[in-house]
Amino acid sequence: MAPSPLFASDDARILDRIRKGDEGALAELYRENRKPVRALVTRNSGSEDDADDMLQEALVTLWERVATGRFRYSARLGTFIYATARNMWLRRLARARREIPGIATDPPADDASPLDLMIEDEESEIIRSALERLGEPCRKLLLLFYWEEESMESIAAQMGMANADTVKSRKYQCKKSLEALIRERSPRHG
């Protein structure tokens, strides 16, 4: 059969796969963008592992934005990924107080929300550990709400709850349980 005439853009297809939750799309983007990102990072004081980490971060950022409806298609996906990885690497370098020859040193922060930057690694580890101890279904509910930014109605449908009010109530209880677990590890969070 001749190729379907309905789909002209690889990017549109990749984005739609991401919307459907197909992580294979990210693996495809990883393969396509590994080379330029590795070149960028390794030529600017980084290792290949650093480069792979930046690429993964950029891909997760893309995933997050698409899944929450915040992605705006203003350039090819390869360009977005390269620019995001570059900004992230610049930020990491700036944090490590290194000099970057040949490229700007004021990284734009449009690829990471203030929320993502507000907690330190140690604090993040405490919350992560508490979330793991929290167990299901609270863990899933909080992930759906805070990470995937699903609506209460959508969470109700996905988790088999009666309605949005039930989700709100359950979310409140889950949050309180989580806060209690966090306090056990870090009393200053009380």
Place this chain on the structure above:
Amino acid sequence: MADDRDNHIASDEDLLSRYALGRLNEAEREKVDRHTAGCSACTEALQREMRIAAGVRRLGREALKERLRRRVATEPRPAGRPRILIAAALVGVIAGLGVYYAWFTGKGSLSPPVGGSPPLAGRTESLKQDEGNAPARELAERVTAEKPPESPAPAGAHAAANQEGSASHAPRSADNNRRTEPSRGSTAASSGAPMEEPGGGFWSDGIVERAVGALDAAAARGGVSAGEKNALLFKSKALKKEADQTKDALQGQYLLRQKPASALTGSRERSGRDQQTVPTRVDQRGSTTTMTLYLDSLLDENDLKRGRVEAVSDDSVVVTLGGKKILYRFPPGQGAQQQRQK
């Protein structure tokens, strides 16, 4: 929403969450900021909410990164690498044969040729140049200033989404009961494949989407459970959201036409009388996709003018025509994703 200082936001869960997730508009955010400036309890509540949101998001990101790492670790190495290894192996074999020949015949020398480079050197140098990827870097530096390209913007139709992969809680509204056969009794129909026609086009049946409006109909009947209501609301909103995001970018590439169902012949004549499906001929000319719908009840010029392609996914297209949504779903093996893999 906290309208004044007497209305503490510390107990407003919804507001705290929307603030933390950046879902407030500027005016709302400023009100919260003004309020928290004079309310230490509210400030603490907001900070707790933001820390939890940040922690949960980081957990989600890390989990996805880990799955991605595992996935790519089990896949082949980047495209350029195997070619180098093959080239190196070939060079090694050729060099080995040369050494063997020189040793066996007593001719030639084992030293490298004077003034020449080893065969791999040129390849390695060109690889370095490739990896520089200057065009990509230039593009990346321009990324914030670029206008949207002419290629299709991101598009999607959740109506056709299937539960696949490990990730995902993304909105889905699959309806597994829809049929995609263009005509009954044919080989293509029995296999679920769209009918191919000479000239590269093909036939497909659109399924009239009934989810949108179903809630109102059910409510009018006086009976809809909470679960049904949620599911229907969710589905309607998902479709509408997709349509809002994609219609402008996609519209220029599609031309919708209508013909009366009576113009259908043969096996398609029967499906043309089916009120739940719309036999459609799909043809590609240049960059324009023409979809000719055969349906008597929609033969209204105004309907046609207002018709539009609203969403495209790997295996489906959603068209709105005459106030109805029509879903075209392509069976496994015929969608865009499969076409790309061939």
